[in-house]
Amino acid sequence: MSPSNANLFVALRKAFPANLDEVAIETDGELLYSWRDLERATAMLANLLQSLSLPAGARIAVQVEKSVEAVMLYLATLRAGYVFLPLNTAYQSAEIEYFIANAEPSVVVCSGKNFGWVSKLAFKAGTQHVFTLDDNRTGSLLERAAFCSDQHQPVWSKPDDLAAILYTSGTTGRSKGAMLTHENLLSNAVVLKSYWGWQPGDVLIHALPIFHVHGLFVALHGALLNGSKMIWLTKFDPKRVIEKMPEATVFMGVPTLYVRMLAEPSLTREIASHMRLFIAGSAPLLIETFTEWQQRTGHTILERYGMSETIMLTSNPYEARDGERRGGTVGFPLPGVSLRVCDDGGNVLPKNEIGGIQVKGPNVFSGYWRMPEKTREEFTDDGFFKTGDVGKIDDRGYVVIVGRSKDLIISGGYNVYPAEIEGYINELPGVDESAVVGVAHPDFGEVGVAVVVRKPGSTLDGDQIVASLKAKLANFKIPKRCFVVDSLPRNTMGKVQKNLLRDQHKSLFI
Ligand code: MCA
Ligand code: AMP
Numbered sequence: 001m002s003p004s005n006a007n008l009f010v011a012l013r014k015a016f017p018a019n020l021d022e023v024a025i026e027t028d029g030e031l032l033y034s035w036r037d038l039e040r041a042t043a044m045l046a047n048l049l050q051s052l053s054l055p056a057g058a059r060i061a062v063q064v065e066k067s068v069e070a071v072m073l074y075l076a077t078l079r080a081g082y083v084f085l086p087l088n089t090a091y092q093s094a095e096i097e098y099f100i101a102n103a104e105p106s107v108v109v110c111s112g113k114n115f116g117w118v119s120k121l122a123f124k125a126g127t128q129h130v131f132t133l134d135d136n137r138t139g140s141l142l143e144r145a146a147f148c149s150d151q152h153q154p155v156w157s158k159p160d161d162l163a164a165i166l167y168t169s170g171t172t173g174r175s176k177g178a179m180l181t182h183e184n185l186l187s188n189a190v191v192l193k194s195y196w197g198w199q200p201g202d203v204l205i206h207a208l209p210i211f212h213v214h215g216l217f218v219a220l221h222g223a224l225l226n227g228s229k230m231i232w233l234t235k236f237d238p239k240r241v242i243e244k245m246p247e248a249t250v251f252m253g254v255p256t257l258y259v260r261m262l263a264e265p266s267l268t269r270e271i272a273s274h275m276r277l278f279i280a281g282s283a284p285l286l287i288e289t290f291t292e293w294q295q296r297t298g299h300t301i302l303e304r305y306g307m308s309e310t311i312m313l314t315s316n317p318y319e320a321r322d323g324e325r326r327g328g329t330v331g332f333p334l335p336g337v338s339l340r341v342c343d344d345g346g347n348v349l350p351k352n353e354i355g356g357i358q359v360k361g362p363n364v365f366s367g368y369w370r371m372p373e374k375t376r377e378e379f380t381d382d383g384f385f386k387t388g389d390v391g392k393i394d395d396r397g398y399v400v401i402v403g404r405s406k407d408l409i410i411s412g413g414y415n416v417y418p419a420e421i422e423g424y425i426n427e428l429p430g431v432d433e434s435a436v437v438g439v440a441h442p443d444f445g446e447v448g449v450a451v452v453v454r455k456p457g458s459t460l461d462g463d464q465i466v467a468s469l470k471a472k473l474a475n476f477k478i479p480k481r482c483f484v485v486d487s488l489p490r491n492t493m494g495k496v497q498k499n500l501l502r503d504q505h506k507s508l509f510i
Helices: 008-014 035-051 068-079 093-103 112-124 140-145 182-195 213-225 238-247 255-262 287-297 372-378 418-426 462-470 498-504
Strands: 023-027 032-034 059-063 083-086 107-110 129-132 162-168 176-181 203-206 229-232 250-253 277-280 302-307 311-315 338-342 355-360 385-393 399-404 409-411 414-416 431-441 445-454 481-485
Touching (some): 008 182, 059 068, 093 112, 112 129, 129 140, 162 182, 176 182, 182 311, 203 213, 203 238, 213 229, 213 311, 238 255, 409 431, 418 445, 418 462
Parallel strands (some): 059 083, 107 129, 203 229, 445 481
Antiparallel strands (some): 162 176, 338 355
């Protein structure tokens, strides 16, 4: 028997409802997109991409505001067999320059307002085509696609063909591109469809950005693979999400979104009564938020855990027969995922002992883009990926994350790597050295605080340092406070004691 086409788009397309005129996406601006619109527009965009004679495996780098057309571009990239490379809209020129130089995309799609500087960087890096796409259905990409046929045969893909590259920052050095294959994405989506009990009639409120795993894969694939309608919010607005609950059944968000909804008096048991499932992830969900949500809405949030390199790894159960949803845990390894906890020597630890979390499964990425050494370092000899998360498996088999061995701050669901921020601070005139640490924050969960040592004789101002960083870095990476000091605490080995700094500033925001 000949193998079937492993192209993820083919599987998603198969799940479209028989009646293509049904509404697939309803935007907050009350635009309605049918499944036929998705089918036709992705065909036209795929034809446009294929008309460009791109090399096999070409990367399509995309930094655009959230829109349905951006989703169409993602699906068209899969359909045409190319590799999608989404970029956070907050990234500024130095960050974009690195990604483009590293990934060498053949096509770059950006917002019209950024065309000047983005196209300059892209052409310098050898990109042949730069298009624009705006969130009001305009831009050169759509103008060009309008001339293309709306018939298109999805390209034949093998399971291990690349579908997407997601850049994830490194504890040292620059960002790494996690290479995800069609099989990684599809196998995970199929498991989640069944594990989370997606059913006919489900409607998803989509309020997350679409340049990371949570919004682009977990939420979007979930709805598409179930042929489910999406209520599409281009920006998270707690009031709007609550208003839409009576028309929906499923919501996914990072903990900050739940915290912000809980601050709304309109969030009641009654308004949430039509909802079937609330899912949280990307950062630890505080037990207070978990409990308060249960009391206010009658729903128990289902917390799950994943990474850019692995998509989803564990989940609390959906079905009561599989167990209760336990706050403070990320649930069980998903079907097909092997998860173990190891000590520093690589020995597998028994239940309840804390160590490094390692994982294996069809969802685990194929490696870091053009970084074979780094890839080797992050896998064990028997093929497990070292997540950098620290945790344990409790008596009942629930995974509990207690910390991270990687120096990482997760702020409002976005990752901030202190080493990157420190690098920028250390380049500023008058700076001797710096340390960035994460401290608790009521809204974002955790935020960065910078402690900066001045060079002898120089005068430095914390606010000015923050202002200089704002000109260079994505806004969510900017430390919320910056302190200028004479020296950093060090241990006898000379290593900066970040735990002392964390402790010193732990009550800044709470
Ligand atoms: C915005 N600001 C932030 C953050 N977002 N500061 C720290 N952390 C943040 N996450 C700051 C801006 O710098 C700005 O500051 C001010 O808040 C207002 O910016 P704005 O963009 O208007 O903020 P917002 O719209 O209120 O955004 C907050 C947000 C957003 C909705 C929580 O951060 C968000 O959508 N987060 C979700 C991220 C996500 O999808 N993560 C999934 C990654 P100033 O005014 O000083 O400039 S995927 C993943 O992690 C894995 C695989 C998984 O398990 O899912
Ligand atoms: P990223 O690679 O940017 O997608 O971030 C992945 C990291 O987010 C993981 O390695 C964890 O540290 C963290 N993470 C994701 N989900 C959870 C969760 N439910 N609880 C705690 N940490 C989480």
